[in-house]
Amino acid sequence: MSMESWTQGEKRSLVRVTAPKKDRDNGTLIDGNKLWTYSPKINRVIQVPSSMMNQSWMGSDFSNKDISRTDDIIERYDHRLLGETNLDGLVVYEIESVPHEDAAVVWGKEVFRIREDNVMVEQRFYDQDGELIKTLRTLEVSEMGGRTVAAQQRMEKTDTPDEWTEIRLDSISFDVELGDSVFTLSNLRNPRN
Amino acid sequence: MKVVQISFLLASRNLWRNYRRTIIMLVAISVGAWAMIFMTALMRGMVNEMLRDGIRSLPGLVQVHNSAYRDDPSINNLVSMTDIEIETTFAAAGIERYATRVRVPAIISSERESRGVTLLGVDPLRERSIEAVGSVIAEGRGLESIDDNGIVIGKKLAGKLDTEIGKRIVLMSQDPDNEVADRGFRVVGLFEANLAAQEEAFVFAGRTVVQKMLGIDGRVSEIALTGDDYRNVELLLADTRRLMDGRDEVLSWQELDTFLGTMLGVMDGFVLVWIVVIFLALSFGLVNTLVMAVFERVREIGLMLALGMRPSGIMLQIIFESLLLLMLGLSIGNALAYASVIPLKDGLDISVVAEGMEMFGAASVLYPEIQVNDVVLANVVVLTLGLIASLSPAWRASRYEPVKAITKV
Numbered sequence: 001m002s003m004e005s006w007t008q009g010e011k012r013s014l015v016r017v018t019a020p021k022k023d024r025d026n027g028t029l030i031d032g033n034k035l036w037t038y039s040p041k042i043n044r045v046i047q048v049p050s051s052m053m054n055q056s057w058m059g060s061d062f063s064n065k066d067i068s069r070t071d072d073i074i075e076r077y078d079h080r081l082l083g084e085t086n087l088d089g090l091v092v093y094e095i096e097s098v099p100h101e102d103a104a105v106v107w108g109k110e111v112f113r114i115r116e117d118n119v120m121v122e123q124r125f126y127d128q129d130g131e132l133i134k135t136l137r138t139l140e141v142s143e144m145g146g147r148t149v150a151a152q153q154r155m156e157k158t159d160t161p162d163e164w165t166e167i168r169l170d171s172i173s174f175d176v177e178l179g180d181s182v183f184t185l186s187n188l189r190n191p192r193n
Numbered sequence: 194m195k196v197v198q199i200s201f202l203l204a205s206r207n208l209w210r211n212y213r214r215t216i217i218m219l220v221a222i223s224v225g226a227w228a229m230i231f232m233t234a235l236m237r238g239m240v241n242e243m244l245r246d247g248i249r250s251l252p253g254l255v256q257v258h259n260s261a262y263r264d265d266p267s268i269n270n271l272v273s274m275t276d277i278e279i280e281t282t283f284a285a286a287g288i289e290r291y292a293t294r295v296r297v298p299a300i301i302s303s304e305r306e307s308r309g310v311t312l313l314g315v316d317p318l319r320e321r322s323i324e325a326v327g328s329v330i331a332e333g334r335g336l337e338s339i340d341d342n343g344i345v346i347g348k349k350l351a352g353k354l355d356t357e358i359g360k361r362i363v364l365m366s367q368d369p370d371n372e373v374a375d376r377g378f379r380v381v382g383l384f385e386a387n388l389a390a391q392e393e394a395f396v397f398a399g400r401t402v403v404q405k406m407l408g409i410d411g412r413v414s415e416i417a418l419t420g421d422d423y424r425n426v427e428l429l430l431a432d433t434r435r436l437m438d439g440r441d442e443v444l445s446w447q448e449l450d451t452f453l454g455t456m457l458g459v460m461d462g463f464v465l466v467w468i469v470v471i472f473l474a475l476s477f478g479l480v481n482t483l484v485m486a487v488f489e490r491v492r493e494i495g496l497m498l499a500l501g502m503r504p505s506g507i508m509l510q511i512i513f514e515s516l517l518l519l520m521l522g523l524s525i526g527n528a529l530a531y532a533s534v535i536p537l538k539d540g541l542d543i544s545v546v547a548e549g550m551e552m553f554g555a556a557s558v559l560y561p562e563i564q565v566n567d568v569v570l571a572n573v574v575v576l577t578l579g580l581i582a583s584l585s586p587a588w589r590a591s592r593y594e595p596v597k598a599i600t601k602v
Contacts, residue, residue, distance in 0.1 A: 033372065102377050
């Protein structure tokens with residue numbers, strides 16, 4: 001399955017499926033906390049209710065929450081540096097993030113491994129007994145669009161080691177001018193760009 | 194007066210002349226009376242428990258809502274008064290047993306599961322005063338104050354969510370602007386309810402915490418009031434209506450849960466039908482016994498008539514006979530019924546069929562309840578109908594022609 005996506009700032013992004021044909025134009029629009037999906041088969045835009053935020057995004061191993069919540073982890077968690085290791089000549093920081101008491105997060109903790117050039121190497125989700133539930137791993141890092149990015153990422157659930165969802169970046173460009181009309185419901189429904 | 198005395202004496206002696214027949218008849222009447230009272234007690238027990246459970250899960254005998262709330266239990270349909278106004282108004286009116294609650298649909302999720310529940314923001318002290326579901330804590334602790342940060346969920350729900358005391362869960366609902374309102378809570382206690390469905394349906398958190406999460410400071414979705422007698426809610430209803438001054442919808446439990454409300458009426462009718470049906474079976478035996486007693490004594494009756502006893506005396510004698518029979522039988526039956534309820538005081542365990550019982554909202558332990566008015570009803574019905582049934586043989590006996598009766602072989 002191939003997709004195209006646009007992101008502006010930390011709040012807004014739009015994802016659209018381009019292939020295979022039967023899934024073409026399925027889309028997801030994220031604006032802040034809200035998430036809409038569009039399916040051409042039923043020709044409807046649906047705002048994903050909070051009840052479905054924990055469910056799988058388009059049948060993948062990612063949940064709707066995984067793709068919509070981006071940076072609020074910084075405010076909602078307490079962070080602690082577990083250690084530094086070396087990987088391919090770069091320092092990798094291992095950070096343990098424990099959600100605040102009243103944060104709307106079910107995980108007991110998450111552990112990130114982030115390279116000094118801001119590429120996330122690994123994100124592990126633990127339950128409250130400290131058991132690993134799922135892992136988002138970066139399999140390949142490369143230079144693209146002038147920056148170092150995680151070019152291939154894989155989400156794996158511990159319970160089902162034979163299944164995973166992988167995202168591979170084919171190309172990316174930064175600092176593109178995007179009009180406000182990109183992140184609108186009508187654009188989600190009727191692709192104009 | 195003399196006639197009455199003689200008739201009564203003759204009747205009681207006649208009763209023991211053929212003691213076998215009398216004893217058989219006594220057994221029939223007492224078993225009948227026992228069945229009426231005992232079975233009614235069982236049914237009463239079941240229905241009352243259902244009513245109490247229903248009222249506990251509503252909760253309360255009278256509730257106040259925004260008039261749109263019952264059609265759409267959303268966060269936008271709140272009671273028109275703030276909780277402070279409610280408190281002062283009710284305190285001034287001397288109403289103490291009430292609870293103000295925020296009640297919204299929500300999603301509860303743990304690491305592994307998420308489910309739909311009804312989130313209740315409650316004041317734990319007030320909640321106890323109305324004996325609502327959730328006040329029986331099985332494990333951990335109950336909510337301690339109105340701004341308690343913890344959450345109390347049902348035991349069954351904890352199992353379904355694969356969570357336990359001390360772990361965090363996330364609740365999601367909507368705020369008045371339809372934005373997602375969510376928050377993490379730590380499970381501090383598990384409650385137990387008579388019905389497993391209730392354990393899965395409700396979660397309880399401190400009221401101010403929930404109000405803050407939903408962004409509705411000082412507002413609530415419902416006021417629940419309770420009293421002592423669920424058969425008698427008119428006064429409480431009128432009082433509350435007056436206090437709310439027509440601003441919100443004030444309904445009694447019968448109107449809130451029409452199924453429960455109808456149940457009470459149906460049960461009262463059913464008891465009467467049940468008693469009458471048993472009596473019908475019984476009455477054939479009774480009439481037969483009396484008719485036989487009259488046939489056996491045709492010559493005797495003729496003789497009495499010939500000696501100058503009035504027909505009314507004969508009639509009185511037969512009626513006394515049946516009255517004695519009925520009263521004796523009834524007292525044995527009543528005593529039996531009371532005696533058989535005593536060993537069942539701690540409840541009759543019917544958990545074998547619990548699943549089926551739950552479907553119509555009954556608990557799996559049955560507590561028979563003998564209600565005085567049911568006992569009175571059973572006795573009155575048996576006595577009156579019994580006497581009416583004995584009228585026909587008595588009438589026949591009193592109408593014999595003395596000569597024909599004496600010469601009858």
